[in-house]
Amino acid sequence: MTHAAQFRGVSQVFGDFTAVDDIDLTIPDGKLTTLLGPSGCGKTTSLRMLAGYLAPTHGTISIAGVDSTRTPPEKRDLGMVFQSYALFPHMSVAENVGFGLKMRRVPAAERARRVTESLELVGLAHLSASKPKKLSGGQQQRVALARAIAIRPKLLLLDEPLSNLDARLRIQMRAEIRRIQAETGLAVVLVTHDQDEALEMSDEMVLMKDGRIQQQGAPQEVFPAPANRFVAEFLGYENFLTDPGGELTTIRPEHLWLTVGEQAPSASGGSVVSGVVLDLAYRGVDLLVTVAATDASGARVELLADLRAESAPDLTQGTHVWVHVPATHVVPLTGD
Amino acid sequence: MRGRTALLVLPGLAVLLIGFLIPSVAMLFAPPGVSPVEVFDRLGQMLTDPYDQAIVMRTLGLGLIVTVVCIGLGYPIAYLLSRSTSRWAGVLLALAIFPLLLSSVVRTFGWLVVLGSQGAVPQLLLSLGLTDSAPQLLYTPLAIVLGLTQIFLPLAVVASYSALAQVDAGLDEAARGLGANRIRTFWSVVVPLSGPGVVVAATLVFAGAVTAYTTPYLLGGSRQRMLSTQLYTYSSTTIDWAAASATALIMTVLVFAVSGLSGLAARRGATS
Amino acid sequence: MRTRHPIAASLAVLGYIVMLVPILFVVVTAFTAGSTLRFPPEGFSLRWFEAALTYTPFTSSLVSSLILAVISAVLALALGVPVALAIHRGRLPGKALVEGLFLSPLIVPELVVGLALYQQLMVGFGLDNFQTLLFGHTVLMFPYAVRVTGASLALIDPAVEDAARGLGASAGRTFFSITLPLLRPGLFSAALLSFITSFNNVPLSLLLQSRDFRTLPVVMLDYVQQNYDPIVAAISVLILAATVLVAVIAERTVGFARVFGGINR
Numbered sequence: 001m002t003h004a005a006q007f008r009g010v011s012q013v014f015g016d017f018t019a020v021d022d023i024d025l026t027i028p029d030g031k032l033t034t035l036l037g038p039s040g041c042g043k044t045t046s047l048r049m050l051a052g053y054l055a056p057t058h059g060t061i062s063i064a065g066v067d068s069t070r071t072p073p074e075k076r077d078l079g080m081v082f083q084s085y086a087l088f089p090h091m092s093v094a095e096n097v098g099f100g101l102k103m104r105r106v107p108a109a110e111r112a113r114r115v116t117e118s119l120e121l122v123g124l125a126h127l128s129a130s131k132p133k134k135l136s137g138g139q140q141q142r143v144a145l146a147r148a149i150a151i152r153p154k155l156l157l158l159d160e161p162l163s164n165l166d167a168r169l170r171i172q173m174r175a176e177i178r179r180i181q182a183e184t185g186l187a188v189v190l191v192t193h194d195q196d197e198a199l200e201m202s203d204e205m206v207l208m209k210d211g212r213i214q215q216q217g218a219p220q221e222v223f224p225a226p227a228n229r230f231v232a233e234f235l236g237y238e239n240f241l242t243d244p245g246g247e248l249t250t251i252r253p254e255h256l257w258l259t260v261g262e263q264a265p266s267a268s269g270g271s272v273v274s275g276v277v278l279d280l281a282y283r284g285v286d287l288l289v290t291v292a293a294t295d296a297s298g299a300r301v302e303l304l305a306d307l308r309a310e311s312a313p314d315l316t317q318g319t320h321v322w323v324h325v326p327a328t329h330v331v332p333l334t335g336d
Numbered sequence: 337m338r339g340r341t342a343l344l345v346l347p348g349l350a351v352l353l354i355g356f357l358i359p360s361v362a363m364l365f366a367p368p369g370v371s372p373v374e375v376f377d378r379l380g381q382m383l384t385d386p387y388d389q390a391i392v393m394r395t396l397g398l399g400l401i402v403t404v405v406c407i408g409l410g411y412p413i414a415y416l417l418s419r420s421t422s423r424w425a426g427v428l429l430a431l432a433i434f435p436l437l438l439s440s441v442v443r444t445f446g447w448l449v450v451l452g453s454q455g456a457v458p459q460l461l462l463s464l465g466l467t468d469s470a471p472q473l474l475y476t477p478l479a480i481v482l483g484l485t486q487i488f489l490p491l492a493v494v495a496s497y498s499a500l501a502q503v504d505a506g507l508d509e510a511a512r513g514l515g516a517n518r519i520r521t522f523w524s525v526v527v528p529l530s531g532p533g534v535v536v537a538a539t540l541v542f543a544g545a546v547t548a549y550t551t552p553y554l555l556g557g558s559r560q561r562m563l564s565t566q567l568y569t570y571s572s573t574t575i576d577w578a579a580a581s582a583t584a585l586i587m588t589v590l591v592f593a594v595s596g597l598s599g600l601a602a603r604r605g606a607t608s
Numbered sequence: 609m610r611t612r613h614p615i616a617a618s619l620a621v622l623g624y625i626v627m628l629v630p631i632l633f634v635v636v637t638a639f640t641a642g643s644t645l646r647f648p649p650e651g652f653s654l655r656w657f658e659a660a661l662t663y664t665p666f667t668s669s670l671v672s673s674l675i676l677a678v679i680s681a682v683l684a685l686a687l688g689v690p691v692a693l694a695i696h697r698g699r700l701p702g703k704a705l706v707e708g709l710f711l712s713p714l715i716v717p718e719l720v721v722g723l724a725l726y727q728q729l730m731v732g733f734g735l736d737n738f739q740t741l742l743f744g745h746t747v748l749m750f751p752y753a754v755r756v757t758g759a760s761l762a763l764i765d766p767a768v769e770d771a772a773r774g775l776g777a778s779a780g781r782t783f784f785s786i787t788l789p790l791l792r793p794g795l796f797s798a799a800l801l802s803f804i805t806s807f808n809n810v811p812l813s814l815l816l817q818s819r820d821f822r823t824l825p826v827v828m829l830d831y832v833q834q835n836y837d838p839i840v841a842a843i844s845v846l847i848l849a850a851t852v853l854v855a856v857i858a859e860r861t862v863g864f865a866r867v868f869g870g871i872n873r
Contacts, residue, residue: 053770073773080774086767090789100775151775341698344690345706351687352750355743356713359728360721368732409623412616426865428624430855433869435627438851439808441825442844445832446630449637449841454646456633486626493623494869518612547717550810550825554832564719564811571723571815580727584720591717 002029003065004155004187005050010059012045012211019045021211022058027155031203032181032188036195038234042211043191044159050189051157052076064154074103079148079186080157083164085140087132093119093143094128100151118146121180138169145177149184156181158190162197174201195235199223207231226250229333237331238304241295244271248333253306255329258289258321260313270326271296275303277319287312291323364585367577379582392586395563398477399546402484406541409485410492411534415526417493418500419508432493440487440550447483447555448474475557483551488541495540499533500526532602539598543591563587631848638841645838656842666843669827676738676813676823677806680745684802685795687746688753693787695754696761697769710754713747721748722815730816737818744812749802756801760794761787797867800858804851 007025011018020042027033027050035043048054050061052073060069068076079100087096094115101111119125122142132140141161148156158177162170178201181188192198198205199219207214207222207230215227226232229240229248237250259265265272275293287309295301303323315321365372382388413432417425435443450456451473458470473479503526511521552562563583570580633647641651660666688710694700695707713721725744729735735743764787772782813823824847832840858867 051770051774053773073770074776074778076774077776078774080771082767082771084765084767086765086771088768088772088786099772099777103776103781147771147775341694341700344694344698345700348687348691348710348750349706351683351743352709352713352747355725355729355747356716356721357709359724360716362732363720363724363727367727409619409626412613412619413623416613416616416620429869430859430864431624432627433865434851434855435631436868437804437808437855438631439825439844439847440810441808441828441832442634442847443631445828445840445844446632446634448832449633449645449647450630452645452836454644456647459647482626486630489623489627497869543715543717547719547811549719549814550829553829567719567723568814571726577727580723584717584723587717588720591715595715 003027004029004063005189006062007046007050008060008062010046010049010056010061012042012049012054013057018211020049020056023211023213025206025213025216027187027189028204029187030185032178032190032201033204033206034190034192034198034202035206035208036192036198036234037208037214038193040210041208043193043208045211046208047157047159047189047191050155051078051080077151077153078155078157079151079153081141081144081148081159081161083160085132085144085164087140087143087147089132091132092128093124093130093132093135096132096143097128097147097150100147104151114150115146118150119143121149121183122146122176137165138173141165141173142176145180149180149186153186156184156186156188158188160191160193162192162194170197177201199235207234225331227334232331232333239301240333241273241301241303241325242297242299243330243332244296246297249330250333251325251330253288253304255326256303256305257324257326258291258305258307258313258315259324260315260319260321265322265324267324269328270324270330273303273323273325275321275323277315277317277321278302280315280317282309285309287315289315289321291321293323363581364588365581367581370577370581374578375581375585378578379585382579382582382586391561391563391566394477394560395546396590398480398484398562399542401481402488402545403538403542405481405485406489406492407496407534407538410489410537411496413493414496414500418497418503419505429493429497432490434490435486436490436494440548441554443486444483444551444554447479447486451479451482451555474555475559477556477560479555480552480560480562483555484545484548487548487551488544491544492537492541495537496530496534499530499537502533503529535598535602539595542594546590547587634841634844635848637838638845640838640841643837645836645841656838657846659839660842660846663839665822665827665831666824669822669824672821673807673823673825676741676745677803680742680749680806681799681802683742683746684749684753685757685799688750688798689757689791689795691750692754692758692761693783696758697766707754707758711751714751718748718809718811719815722812725812726815737816738821741813741816741821744816745806745809748809748812749805752798752801752805756798757791757794760791760797764790793862797858797862800854800867804854 003026005027007023009022009024010020011022012020023046035046037043045054049056052071056069060067062068063076088099091099097115097118098111101114106114115128116125119128122145124139124142124146127135127139132143135143162173165173174197190201202219204216205219205222206216209230215222215231223235226235226237232250236252238253239251239256241249243249264274273293273295275291277289278292279290281288285308287307289305289307291303291305293301293303305323365375367375417429448455453470458473461467462470507525507529508521511525516524547564549564549568552560552565556562556565563586567580567583567587570576570583637645637647637649638656639652639654640649641653641655642649691706691710695703700706721744725740729740729743730737769782769786772786777785808825810825810829813826817826828840828843855864858864
């Protein structure tokens with residue numbers, strides 16, 4: 001397996017704050033890797049170290065097998081898209097996209113061809129003469145992408161590229177970035193705090209917290225088997241309860257189901273917990289029910305069940321319910 | 337990286353030190369051929385001698401009057417401009433800023449034309465039969481107050497305007513909606529929020545007024561001596577370095593004391 | 609402007625009268641055919657303009673003023689912009705102190721600065737008056753050079769400079785092809801402010817004058833003190849016209865209120 005980039009024992013310390021704490025990370029070639037986590041988890045700091053804007057306090061970073069820890073950004077051949085897009089306001093779209101090629105002394109004719117090629121890839125060839133200010137947010141984003149791609153970088157780095165777009169455009173751009181990644185075959189590193197974005201776009205996802213990597217793997221591996229409570233919470237597992245064996249487990253709201261009745265139902269293929277409805281939130285298709293219950297360790301827990309509204313039992317606040325916890329969906333958690 | 341940053345600062349810092357910081361400190365305490373003791377002796381004399389005391393008091397008094405007048409006229413201008421939606425507001429604002437660009441000699445010269453014995457105001461008073469002979473308006477405290485007000489009013493307008501422009505006009509509307517009338521709204525919302533900015537404006541005006549030279553020189557002459565005209569006389573006519581330094585020291589302390597107090601007041605106002 | 613604030617409006621009108629009316633009187637007087645500052649003027653003529661433009665002390669001091677203002681504005685920018693860069697982009701210990709030092713010429717009375725430079729640099733150190741004036745005027749403009757270009761620098765997204773680096777531009781190349789062009793409005797504002805400040809300065813130029821090198825405002829002050837004719841009104845009108853021209857240039861480029869009022873409307 002070839003590596004597009006590799007972090008070995010990398011830390012970044014600002015005064016008495018450790019932003020990145022001794023991480024080892026391998027970015028696979030030709031794939032889209034996301035760095036995912038809440039703000040302050042060290043994901044952007046890691047990206048900036050990879051791009052060369054920050055020198056690591058400790059550790060080494062290699063790009064395409066070459067130690068690049070001390071290489072300045074202009075010598076790294078990486079394409080970066082900034083959260084603010086960072087388009088040069090005094091240059092036209094074509095000049096923006098051609099800037100990196102100009103720095104590489106690519107002859108004018110060749111430059112023009114590659115600018116057009118990059119702009120066609122993002123569907124903006126017709127706007128090449130415009131100034132960035134005249135473009136919409138989505139268009140500026142595409143120009144920033146074209147500018148990064150035009151230099152044929154070793155890696156494409158995207159720092160929260162979709163966070164400044166409205167919801168509809170964001171969904172559209174996810175597919176667009178995937179398409180561009182597939183067409184160019186580039187290794188892409190994308191920083192985001194949005195788990196849906198990471199799940200939908202990644203070949204590989206890296207979850208971070210407090211400067212450390214919590215879990216890494218393909219979405220299909222990570223999502224069904226979160227390694228610890230932090231990862232589970234971040235991926236939307238709402239319910240945490242101790243099983244009869246004393247281990248902490250989690251289960252997603254849509255896997256719980258509720259019944260009403262005097263008698264405790266049989267707990268085939270799982271367990272049943274008794275509880276009282278605290279709150280109901282009607283969401284059209286779904287009905288979200290918060291239930292106060294007691295788990296096997298005797299601790300009081302609040303469970304969230306996500307039911308199909310049309311098939312849900314008749315519930316009001318204070319209704320006594322049985323919460324069914326199917327064993328097949330229970331995920332055991334390790335560590336903190 | 338750090339070394340390169342220092343290189344950016346050093347040339348400027350060298351010029352700042354030679355062309356300002358070192359001479360300013362050296363001048364206050366050690367003028368050429370004069371010991372620091374002489375400067376402080378002269379300072380002591382000035383603060384006790386009635387003639388010199390009168391000059392300090394005149395400078396202080398006129399400075400305060402000019403400050404009050406400039407805020408009294410400048411704040412309303414800034415308030416009206418900041419709350420106006422008229423197309424003319426921009427032009428009027430520009431008209432208030434423009435005098436800042438114009439030489440103070442030119443501006444003060446205007447008062448010679450207006451107040452001089454053959455000037456517009458005395459001639460008007462004469463022709464209306466209000467006086468028998470052209471009244472002496474030049475070389476009076478009034479002339480200095482008018483001249484300094486003209487010089488520093490634009491500063492008061494600009495500084496008040498910046499403060500008022502930051503007070504969201506929506507707050508006025510909210511206060512009105514909650515039942516406060518226009519006057520109540522002005523005193524309980526607009527004034528407290530723009531207060532710190534007005535303190536800054538007043539400080540700028542006061543510091544300028546007690547150190548200005550052109551206006552007291554042209555409109556006050558030798559009859560209305562102020563600290564600034566005294567300082568020039570000591571340094572260029574009588575060449576009395578100790579007295580010049582002592583005068584400069586009084587002026588500097590005055591300006592720093594007022595700036596310090598207003599800084600304190602603004603901070604107090606901002607936190608309360 | 610119609611208003612529902614009669615008291616404020618009256619005070620405002622009074623304020624505008626004090627600010628502007630004396631200037632109007634200067635303009636009217638400059639065109640008199642008589643030989644005194646009498647009001648109303650006696651007839652119309654341009655004779656005082658001719659007199660002003662042929663009076664050597666005025667013309668030669670005008671040249672001195674322009675030379676001093678241009679050189680010191682260029683110096684202030686050349687020395688001040690790197691300081692602004694260090695404060696806003698560099699890793700500099702004690703940034704606030706450095707900025708405070710460069711703004712400090714604003715808070716010390718100019719007359720005091722003038723006296724200090726006269727005593728220490730001219731009398732004490734033996735510099736000639738032009739060199740001393742150059743020091744004084746340059747230092748006086750540092751606050752504009754550092755703060756105005758600094759404010760303009762703070763508006764430039766640092767990611768734009770990072771982006772240029774990432775695309776292969778060296779630090780120097782990034783400064784000249786990205787930062788400097790984006791800084792142009794700030795530089796222009798600082799240059800205009802500096803020029804005007806130097807050209808109009810009285811306290812420094814007065815204390816640091818010599819027989820060979822005096823600025824126009826100082827010569828005008830002297831003249832007014834000794835003579836009572838409309839020649840100063842004429843030269844004042846010429847300065848007024850030039851100032852209006854500067855204001856128009858400022859408005860056409862960066863915006864008048866932004867340059868001179870520090871006001872973003």
